Amino acid sequence: MEWSADEPAPLDWTREQRSGLIDWAERSRQEHGFAWLDDDGRPRAEQGVQTWITARTTHVAALHSREHAGAAADLAEHGVRALRTSLYDSEHGGWFSTVAFDGSPTDTDKAAYQHAFVLLAAATASGAGVPAAPDLLAEATATVVDRFWDAEPGRAVESFDRAFTRGEDYRGANSNMHMVEAFLATRAATGDHVWALRALGIADFLIRRQAAAHGYRLPEHYTAEWEVLPDYNRDRPADPFRPYGWTPGHSLEWARLLLHVEAALEEPPAWLLTAAEALFSTAVEAAWARDGADGFCYTLDWDDEPVIRERMHWVATEAAAAAHALHTRTGDSAYADRARTWWNHVRARFVDGAENWRHELGPDNRPSATVWSGRPDVYHAYTALAFAAGTPIPGYEVLRPGDVPEGSTGT
Structure with a gap:
């Protein structure tokens, strides 16, 4: 496809690239989620299956499936299934940070960053009609509100041990930024x-x-x-x-x-x-x-x-x-x-x-x-x-000039 510097992102090119990204994501598919890939598209076993990568890949696959079913819908279903089973801690609730390729937990800390992406994936997949996504969304919303949402300041705490008994003496803007997106x-x-x-x-x-x-x-x-x-x-x-x-x-x-x-x-x-x-x-x-x-x-x-x-x-x-x-x-x-x-x-x-x-x-x-x-x-x-x-993305809407509702405040 010819590339014009005046139109560097033509519609056909963006469609081609998004399809290519879904093909790339397919390479990362593992039994228990989605893997971190090397530069040649090979899964890196030493990184295991990480919740944030699995959730973000599920989110993207669900978005793509809204326009194109097929492989993207299957990837989204796989991601939802992994987040409901292998990566979910059935004993203490919440999501492990990482499991090995065989599904055994390797990092059992519970972090707001990862949970924000689980919530994002669950919401996007629910809107895209992915089976079991509403159940994942119900679990994710409950976990975020019950475990990570600090209502008094109105912000998310950062992380806990596996059993949610010890919290980290740190607060981060990055995890809260992604909570905004997920919310x-x-x-x-x-x-x-x-x-x-x-x-x-x-x-x-x-x-x-x-x-x-x-x-x-x-x-x-x-x-x-x-x-x-x-x-x-x-x-x-x-x-x-x-x-x-x-x-x-x-x-x-x-x-x-x-x-x-x-x-x-x-x-x-x-x-x-x-x-x-x-x-x-x-x-x-x-x-x-x-x-x-x-x-x-x-x-x-x-x-x-x-x-x-x-x-x-x-x-x-x-x-x-x-x-x-x-x-x-x-x-x-x-x-x-x-x-x-x-x-x-x-x-x-x-x-x-x-x-x-x-x-x-x-x-x-x-x-x-x-x-x-x-x-x-x-x-x-x-x-x-x-x-x-x-392309419309639910939750990513932007107003146009003159669309600001009457009564908006200046404070």
Whole structure:
């Protein structure tokens, strides 16, 4: 297919790529869920079957099955089945973080990050009509509310041991961000508006209060009392889930999520759009081609100096998705121009023609594995392609100019 730099994500190409991503996900299928793949598409036994990968793959398969049944529907059913059996802890409830390829638990901690994706997968699969998904959704909503939702601050706690007897003295923005996504999908699947209000509460604290107070650079790490830990993991800056500093890719992801929260509310506050644009512009200015080469630097310190300079495909795709969402919401053509820039970057640097995309590049835009080795899953790429194609995703709606409901507040 001919590639035009002026139209880097044509409709036929996005359809072809999404189908290719589903084919890639098929390679990860294991008896007990979905595996982490290496660069050649081979399952990595040393990583086991991880709940977050299985749930994200189930979510993507369920989304694809809404338009294309067949293999995608079968993958979604397999994922739901694995989440209801092999990965579920029938003794204490909740989901193991990891099981081995033979189904035996290898990491029995219960983490909010993984549970957010179980809830997301269950909601999406329920909306797509996947058998047994409503039962999974009922179990997931109960577990999230009973175990992870701290109603007083209105945010999720981070993690527990297997029996939910000991909690971690840490709170994270990353897991709460994905709870927002899962809550919006749950609202779409159930019609229960309380999930949108919970999502707004998380966003209000992390973005309107914390990010805004730090120049729209979101602190990711907190104590159990929700006090900022600015130096957390300074000695381990490349931690794949809790890196030191601030993460521009999360700011771009949040920019899109705030617009989904806005669309889910009957009377959305005006700050959601304002904050989305501020997060977007701050991240782009600070991280895009920050060190001279195209691409987003993965993490920055609090003076906006690059810490981890590697480029991740998920950051570039979230940038494109956020640009699409902001263009839809505002009508500003500058956002469409940004999306074109980043799709050109993705196609030139990340898409390798092997049904899946390189996960990480070095500062020279050559393949790297400093933070992420192999190709864990297709979740970010698939979502961005769906946005580029204008494909509706329940819980991911975006208002258009003039659509803001009367009575929306400015607070």
